[in-house]
Amino acid sequence: xxxxAFGVVALAAEWVTGALAIGLLALLITSVVAIIWVAIxxxxxxxxxxxxxxxxxxxxLWLSLFFLAPLWTMLEMSLSSKKSRFDFFPSFSWxxxxxxxALTDFAPQFGRSFLYAGIATLLTLLIxxxxxxxxxxxxxxxxxLLLGLIAVPFFTxxxxxxxxxQNLLSDSGPVVSVLETLKLENIMEWLHIxxxxxxxxxxxxxxxxLTYNFxxxxxxxxxxxxxKIDVRLMDASMDLYTTATGAFRRVVLPLSMPGIFAGSxxxxxxxxxxxxxxxxxxxxxxxxxxxxxxxxxxxQLNYPLAAAMSFVLMAIITASVLVYAKFMGTEDLA
Amino acid sequence: xxxxxxxxxxxxxxxxxxxxxxxxxxxxxxxxxxxxxxFNNPKGxxxxxxxxxxxxxxxxPFSHQELTEALVVSLKVAFLSTLIATIxxxxxxxxxxxxxxxxxxxxxxxxxxxxxSPEVVLGSSLATLFLSRGISFGMVTVIIxxxxxxxSFVAVTLRARIRGFDWSLEQxxxxxxxxxxxxxxxxxxxxxxxxxxxxxxxSFALSIDDFIITFFNAGSLVTFPLQIxxxxxxxxxxxxxxxxxMLLMGSIAIMVGGLIIESRRNRLxxxxxxxx
Numbered sequence: 001x002x003x004x005a006f007g008v009v010a011l012a013a014e015w016v017t018g019a020l021a022i023g024l025l026a027l028l029i030t031s032v033v034a035i036i037w038v039a040i041x042x043x044x045x046x047x048x049x050x051x052x053x054x055x056x057x058x059x060x061l062w063l064s065l066f067f068l069a070p071l072w073t074m075l076e077m078s079l080s081s082k083k084s085r086f087d088f089f090p091s092f093s094w095x096x097x098x099x100x101x102a103l104t105d106f107a108p109q110f111g112r113s114f115l116y117a118g119i120a121t122l123l124t125l126l127i128x129x130x131x132x133x134x135x136x137x138x139x140x141x142x143x144x145l146l147l148g149l150i151a152v153p154f155f156t157x158x159x160x161x162x163x164x165x166q167n168l169l170s171d172s173g174p175v176v177s178v179l180e181t182l183k184l185e186n187i188m189e190w191l192h193i194x195x196x197x198x199x200x201x202x203x204x205x206x207x208x209x210l211t212y213n214f215x216x217x218x219x220x221x222x223x224x225x226x227x228k229i230d231v232r233l234m235d236a237s238m239d240l241y242t243t244a245t246g247a248f249r250r251v252v253l254p255l256s257m258p259g260i261f262a263g264s265x266x267x268x269x270x271x272x273x274x275x276x277x278x279x280x281x282x283x284x285x286x287x288x289x290x291x292x293x294x295x296x297x298x299x300q301l302n303y304p305l306a307a308a309m310s311f312v313l314m315a316i317i318t319a320s321v322l323v324y325a326k327f328m329g330t331e332d333l334a
Numbered sequence: 335x336x337x338x339x340x341x342x343x344x345x346x347x348x349x350x351x352x353x354x355x356x357x358x359x360x361x362x363x364x365x366x367x368x369x370x371x372x373f374n375n376p377k378g379x380x381x382x383x384x385x386x387x388x389x390x391x392x393x394x395p396f397s398h399q400e401l402t403e404a405l406v407v408s409l410k411v412a413f414l415s416t417l418i419a420t421i422x423x424x425x426x427x428x429x430x431x432x433x434x435x436x437x438x439x440x441x442x443x444x445x446x447x448x449x450x451s452p453e454v455v456l457g458s459s460l461a462t463l464f465l466s467r468g469i470s471f472g473m474v475t476v477i478i479x480x481x482x483x484x485x486s487f488v489a490v491t492l493r494a495r496i497r498g499f500d501w502s503l504e505q506x507x508x509x510x511x512x513x514x515x516x517x518x519x520x521x522x523x524x525x526x527x528x529x530x531x532x533x534x535x536x537s538f539a540l541s542i543d544d545f546i547i548t549f550f551n552a553g554s555l556v557t558f559p560l561q562i563x564x565x566x567x568x569x570x571x572x573x574x575x576x577x578x579x580m581l582l583m584g585s586i587a588i589m590v591g592g593l594i595i596e597s598r599r600n601r602l603x604x605x606x607x608x609x610x
Contacts, residue, residue, distance in 0.1 A: 055429035056441060059422035059485050066482040067448050070459035077462050089466070127357045134354035148589055153361055155585035156368060158543050159562045160578045163570065164364035167371070167382055215361065244343050265450060273452025276545060280566070290454040290546070297458050297550065307462060310455045317452065 024064065031057060078307035090304050098308035106292050106309060113289040114316065116203065116278075117271035120210035121218075124267050125260065127211075128218040132259075133252075136226035147223065150216050158213060162280045165209050169199040169281065201283040209277035217266035225259030226252070261328050269317055289313055365582070372575035379569035391572040395580065398573045404561035405577060411473065411557060412541035415480035420534040422481070423488025430489070431496050448486045456483065457550035464551065471553025479551045480544060484537040491536065495529035532592070539585065 034050055078098055080090040103110075135146045153161060169175055176199055179185055188194035193204040229252060237247040275290035282288075289309065297306035371381055375388035396402040426445065430438055448456060460479050464471060503525070507517035545559040552560060562574060 052429040052433035052435045052438075055425040059426040059489065060441065060444070062422055062481060062485055063444065063448065066460060066463075066478055067456070070456075070463040073463045073466055074459040077466070127353065127360070130350050130353040131357040134351055138351070144593060148593065149358070150361065151589070152582070152586060153365055154543075155539060155589075156365060156578050156582045157559055157562065159545055159559050159566075160368060160574060161364050163562070163566060163574075164367040164371075168364060168367055170382060172383060212360065212364070215357075244346065269450055269452055273454040274546075275454070290452070293454050293458060294546075294549065297461065303462060303465065306458055310458050313452060314455055321450070 027057075027061070027064075074307045074310060077303055078311050080304045080307075095304060098304045099312065101305060102308040102312050106289060109287055109289045109292045110312070110316070112203075112286065113272050113313075114320075116207050116210060116286075116288065117268050117274075119207050120214065120271050121264050121268045123207070123211045124215050124218040125264065128215055128263070129222055129256075129260075132219045132222040132226055136223055136229075137231070147220075150219055154216060159276060159280075161213060162209055162276055165205075165212065166200065166280050169205050169208075171198060171200065173199075175199060200281060201286075203282070203286050205281040206277050206286050206288075209281045210271045210274060213274075213277065214267040214271055217270075218263035221262040221266065222256060222259035225256045225262075229255050257328060261325070264324070265321060269321075272317060273313060368575050369579050369582075372572060372579045374572055374575075376572055379571070381570045381572040381575065391576045395573055395576040398571050400556070401558075401561055401565070401571070401573055401577065404556045404558045407473075407556060408542050408558035411476055411480060412538050415477045415484055415541050416534055416538045418477070419481045419484030419488050419537055420530065423485045423533065423537075424492060424530055426485070426489040427492035427496065430493050431499065432501060445486050445489050448483055449490065453544075453546035454550075457547035460547070461550040471551055472555050475551045475553070476548055476555055476557070479547050480541045483544075483547065484541060487537050487540060488533045491533045492526075492529055495532070496526050499526065528596070535588065535592075542581070 031053075034053070038050060076092050077090065079095050080092045081095040081098075082090045083093070131150075135143060135150075139146050167173060176197075179188060179194070179199075185194060185197060188199075189197075193199070193202070195202045199205055233251050233255075234247045237251050238244070242250065272288075273290045275288055275294055278286050278288040278291055293306050293309045293313070296302045296309065371384070372391055373387050373389065374381055374384055375386045375390070377383065377385045426441070429435075430441065457479070460475075460482070461471075464475055469475065499522075501522075504514075504517045504522050507521045508514060512520065543559065544557075545563065548557055548560060549563070556564070558577075565571075565574075
């Protein structure tokens, strides 16, 4: 009942408009009808049949109002423009130029975001898989403890972790001094990791920060998929004369694909939209698209352009996820 | 198997273990740095260069008023939003795992969407909505934003936890004369409570830590991450590290406590099974 009232208020306040308003209205009418129906029929059977919808309603309503409705508003905003210079707020006018501007003016930022996020995803997979493997198959009774340890970095603030990396990679920091004592600067320069003797403010530092911050998101799903594997399958394949490598390649790896898929999404998507790492560890030459969106929205107050950029980001991410799903042969997106 | 083959295999095992150990080290390097620098006696306003050991930061952790206030704001927001999100998310998880109904696939997909959208998009779109409806930014908008991503999180993690739950227990209680409501509160709820608490705890951590979505919807409200972000250009006091270490210790204590309770419960269960 409370949520029906809540929905009516939302409609009355013109919180949601357009197609969503109609959808919400339909939802409200069905729930009112359902409530009346239950009140009249009153049977246990009818109540049972309606129970799941009743349980779902509050949460789904919240998500509709504060996740779907905002996306709809932003879609409108991305096609809006200011009618005159004195208008504070832009109005809807099929302004497609916002999109062409987002794509042309910010092409480098889009490119960098997906490049950095892609490399970071690959790196998390390369270093995260062995750790997940060791915990799952060799962790023994320490499994839970080791998994807990992986979650520990989560419990310090994301910003503070990134600041700590700024500290570690700074010109007077420990990493640079170790590299200098080992005389590895030249190799690092050649690998384009260091730039003029500096680690901080390079693309490598940004990618390193992204890799670090999202690494647990790769390890945990891979662990979950590895843990389900029956060890006897590996023994069986060895009995059938495969080598350890063969057993891994033909048994373990295919069975852990769902974990790799989930982990890649959980790393790639937030990394592509991130701007904290680029801000703290990068330079103006490493700005990512998240940073530009935030700048257009909060500093330039150019809401239509920021909205168009957000939609382009969403579209590219969705497209790459679909391609990746096809490539991995996974149908289950969740 | 030949001896050469054996030694090659041993070598491979060692290599994988070494990579795993190095990754563990990588995960903990900044954490060590944060804890270590909470004992630093910084020269100037930036706690960046090691300048000698001191306990004075720990002696007065709350001496930076804005920082402490921001932490209190974050705790308030996290508490309220977690409470709302846990109730809504638990209802969704129950509906999805308890009942078979039309449209559950669509609901599943709908739940995952907020989790797989970049935070900039979630934050900026919600802020666009608030702006266009003339709603002023503040504590309420931040809580609304946090609940939005927490609901999905609680629902998805809890649904995974209670997959395979034996719903016939509830049926048994009802056969013994309990009303459906009583059967739920006396039988099902106590059994799924640990899962609910775990999901709530993690979503609490998500809320305290959220920066990007909050940044768009906070207005003049300053949460802990926002304070750190704003301050990082002007000064980085060592108290940031002290408060971060406190949060870390607190959450590790809760986690270890949970592990101990769970293992004790497992032992009890095993014991009773052995007796049978």
